[in-house]
Amino acid sequence: MGCNCSKGTRSNANIDKASKKKKKKSLPSSKANIGGSEERASFININSKEAALGLLIPSDDAETKSSRSVFQRQLTTETTKVGALLQPPKMTRISNGERGAQVVAGWPSWLASVAGEAINGWIPRKADSFERMEKIGQGTYSSVYKARDLETNQIVALKKVRFANMDPESVRFMAREIIILRRLDHPNVMKLQGLITSKASGSMYLVFEYMEHDLSGLASTPGVNFSEAQIKCYMKQLLRGLEHCHTRGVLHRDIKGSNLLLDRDNNLKIADFGLANFYYGDHHHQKKKEPLTSRVVTLWYRPPELLLGSTDYGVTVDLWSSGCILAELFSGKPIMPGRTEVEQLHKIFKLCGSPSEEYWKRSKLSHATVFKPQKPYERCVAETFKSLPSSALALVEVLLAVEPEGRGTTTLALQSEFFATKPFASDPSSLPKYQPKKETDVKLREEEARRKKGTGSKQNESKQVSRKSKAVPAPDANAELLTSIQKKRQGQNNQTSMSEKFNNPNEDAAGFLIEPLKSGTGQNGYTRYGVSSGSGRSPARKELRGQRSFVQRGAAQLAKFSNSVAARDASHFAIANPSWLEDWSQRLLVKPKDSTEHKESKLGHGDKTERMNYSGPLVSAGGNLDEMLKEHERQIQAAVRKARVDKKTTNRDDDHGQTQAFLAANGR
Numbered sequence: 001m002g003c004n005c006s007k008g009t010r011s012n013a014n015i016d017k018a019s020k021k022k023k024k025k026s027l028p029s030s031k032a033n034i035g036g037s038e039e040r041a042s043f044i045n046i047n048s049k050e051a052a053l054g055l056l057i058p059s060d061d062a063e064t065k066s067s068r069s070v071f072q073r074q075l076t077t078e079t080t081k082v083g084a085l086l087q088p089p090k091m092t093r094i095s096n097g098e099r100g101a102q103v104v105a106g107w108p109s110w111l112a113s114v115a116g117e118a119i120n121g122w123i124p125r126k127a128d129s130f131e132r133m134e135k136i137g138q139g140t141y142s143s144v145y146k147a148r149d150l151e152t153n154q155i156v157a158l159k160k161v162r163f164a165n166m167d168p169e170s171v172r173f174m175a176r177e178i179i180i181l182r183r184l185d186h187p188n189v190m191k192l193q194g195l196i197t198s199k200a201s202g203s204m205y206l207v208f209e210y211m212e213h214d215l216s217g218l219a220s221t222p223g224v225n226f227s228e229a230q231i232k233c234y235m236k237q238l239l240r241g242l243e244h245c246h247t248r249g250v251l252h253r254d255i256k257g258s259n260l261l262l263d264r265d266n267n268l269k270i271a272d273f274g275l276a277n278f279y280y281g282d283h284h285h286q287k288k289k290e291p292l293t294s295r296v297v298t299l300w301y302r303p304p305e306l307l308l309g310s311t312d313y314g315v316t317v318d319l320w321s322s323g324c325i326l327a328e329l330f331s332g333k334p335i336m337p338g339r340t341e342v343e344q345l346h347k348i349f350k351l352c353g354s355p356s357e358e359y360w361k362r363s364k365l366s367h368a369t370v371f372k373p374q375k376p377y378e379r380c381v382a383e384t385f386k387s388l389p390s391s392a393l394a395l396v397e398v399l400l401a402v403e404p405e406g407r408g409t410t411t412l413a414l415q416s417e418f419f420a421t422k423p424f425a426s427d428p429s430s431l432p433k434y435q436p437k438k439e440t441d442v443k444l445r446e447e448e449a450r451r452k453k454g455t456g457s458k459q460n461e462s463k464q465v466s467r468k469s470k471a472v473p474a475p476d477a478n479a480e481l482l483t484s485i486q487k488k489r490q491g492q493n494n495q496t497s498m499s500e501k502f503n504n505p506n507e508d509a510a511g512f513l514i515e516p517l518k519s520g521t522g523q524n525g526y527t528r529y530g531v532s533s534g535s536g537r538s539p540a541r542k543e544l545r546g547q548r549s550f551v552q553r554g555a556a557q558l559a560k561f562s563n564s565v566a567a568r569d570a571s572h573f574a575i576a577n578p579s580w581l582e583d584w585s586q587r588l589l590v591k592p593k594d595s596t597e598h599k600e601s602k603l604g605h606g607d608k609t610e611r612m613n614y615s616g617p618l619v620s621a622g623g624n625l626d627e628m629l630k631e632h633e634r635q636i637q638a639a640v641r642k643a644r645v646d647k648k649t650t651n652r653d654d655d656h657g658q659t660q661a662f663l664a665a666n667g668r
């Protein structure tokens with residue numbers, strides 16, 4: 001495909017050279033002067049922080065248990081695993097000598113402790129060697145800035161990750177992300193180019209190559225239409241990037257359009273490894289595998305096994321998300337825009353059928369007793385996507401297999417007929433060069449509008465929702481995880497205000513040269529494949545952007561999304577039953593703010609900030625499982641009663657009735 005042109009990356013200089021150099025010339029005056037009183041003082045602090053941090057990166061088990069002994073157990077397990085198909089990474093702990101060298105090279109000791117492996121061979125970059133430009137993204141736990149590397153004149157993206165008061169959870173997550181990023185090296189995976197550490201150790205910048213677009217932003221840009229060959233080009237790159245991750249034993253666990261970044265030449269790179277984790281393959285039966293959390297992957301892209309509570313899953317979770325993206329690229333809209341976990345699962349069953357009896361038996365999924373339908377659902381993927389080219393449909397069928405074992409692998413997907421038949425995947429550089437920054441502008445405008453409305457950042461929105469929405473307790477094995485994430489998020493809320501402060505010119509103190517925000521607009525038309533919407537614009541595409549990652553993201557376990565019914569533009573590839581009306585499970589959790597918002601949601605137009613809607617989790621943190629189940633039962637019964645009353649007074653479509661039946665039939 002020729003889409004693998006790797007951009008030259010400027011990695012940090014070799015640590016050996018650096019430490020030698022430092023020893024030779026600047027040791028006495030350097031910040032890294034470990035004999036200096038300032039550094040000595042921080043060494044003393046650091047040692048206690050190391051103890052608090054456990055020195056190690058988190059596994060999901062640690063997400064749930066958050067204990068050092070868990071880490072140690074994981075280390076032992078991991079280091080003894082051999083012969084892995086997926087080349088399981090070793091949790092290499094660097095020696096004291098190496099750590100010392102890293103500190104000499106200028107790294108804070110706490111970082112050398114938690115992510116020694118990730119910084120090995122690097123020296124820290126200094127903030128003042130970058131000219132910071134505009135803010136280009138706001139993640140839940142990070143802010144992203146465009147900047148110029150003054151040493152190379154290259155434009156880069158600086159992802160600022162804050163961890164309030166060295167909160168061990170936040171530090172562990174950050175450490176995991178950078179360790180994973182450094183394990184990966186592929187043209188279709190975002191490369192970590194370097195790290196900038198701040199004096200205060202309360203934040204860190206991850207340096208990445210700057211990417212002009214993200215796939216969902218680009219797809220939602222007016223006048224931008226994708227051809228089949230272009231969809232193949234993006235899908236091929238996505239699958240190649242994922243293949244690399246999986247081969248290196250990494251599950252991304254948050255594949256969605258807004259995490260697939262594109263440079264000017266249409267090279268796609270998988271970004272945001274904030275939820276990624278290591279995976280050890282199916283052949284490690286001899287050792288008890290550490291459980292993985294099921295509370296990952298943005299709702300619309302989350303596979304059924306996770307919704308059913310699986311903690312023993314693999315690469316197939318990313319394949320499911322990829323299948324959702326493939327179908328979405330053709331359809332011009334998200335294919336299963338659920339608003340709650342229940343609704344998501346119901347949408348999945350309706351489209352993909354429910355799993356077989358054998359699957360329910362063998363998988364022993366924790367939520368199976370609650371969600372197993374009394375009558376199996378028929379699969380209707382082929383009818384729904386009958387307008388897709390047959391080779392594309394065949395791949396969608398595989399990737400959206402309701403039972404994970406049916407999804408194959410990235411390698412098999414890459415070998416599928418879809419990529420072997422004409423029109424072949426375009427060469428990325430042959431595709432239109434889209435005007436930079438369009439979607440970033442949209443995003444920034446939306447953020448600005450939210451700020452003006454007083455809702456503040458995404459975290460604040462979620463907070464607001466958590467007060468409004470009625471979180472329904474449900475069984476979940478990860479209550480402790482949620483508690484720990486909630487705790488973390490309290491930190492994140494602090495981080496929000498801190499990141500707001502970062503926009504303050506006083507932040508120059510961090511050493512950046514600041515350039516004022518510029519804006520750019522422009523369009524570049526291209527024929528959208530098969531979408532018959534007159535303007536070529538698919539407002540629903542924009543909806544992708546609103547869908548947030550779940551774990552460790554929006555506060556109080558709230559996944560934010562834009563209302564699904566917005567996805568109703570006429571499309572050649574429209575799914576057979578596009579009646580995404582509100583079902584009662586949604587109303588159980590969310591009360592639309594007012595009728596205006598509701599109306600706009602249905603139209604799918606207008607300012608996105610007006611259309612925001614939210615879903616709450618089924619699961620509340622902490623508490624006794626029985627009580628949670630009982631409470632869940634009460635909530636469900638109340639909702640069923642309410643739905644029955646509503647049904648008499650309002651027009652309901654099939655979808656609503658089905659969802660109701662689905663839930664009622666399952667004892668709720």
Ligand SMILES: Nc1ncnc2c1ncn2[C@@H]1O[C@H](COP(=O)(O)OP(=O)(O)OP(=O)(O)O)[C@@H](O)[C@H]1O
Nearest residue numbers: 137139140141142144157208209210211272274549
């Ligand atoms: N290398 C890059 N080049 C350009 N923009 C980027 C880059 N990396 C991230 N961004 C922008 O910043 C946003 C936030 O980045 P990222 O997703 O890594 O952060 P996050 O805190 O994990 O976000 P989220 O809460 O959305 O998962 C992205 O959606 C993207 O628009």
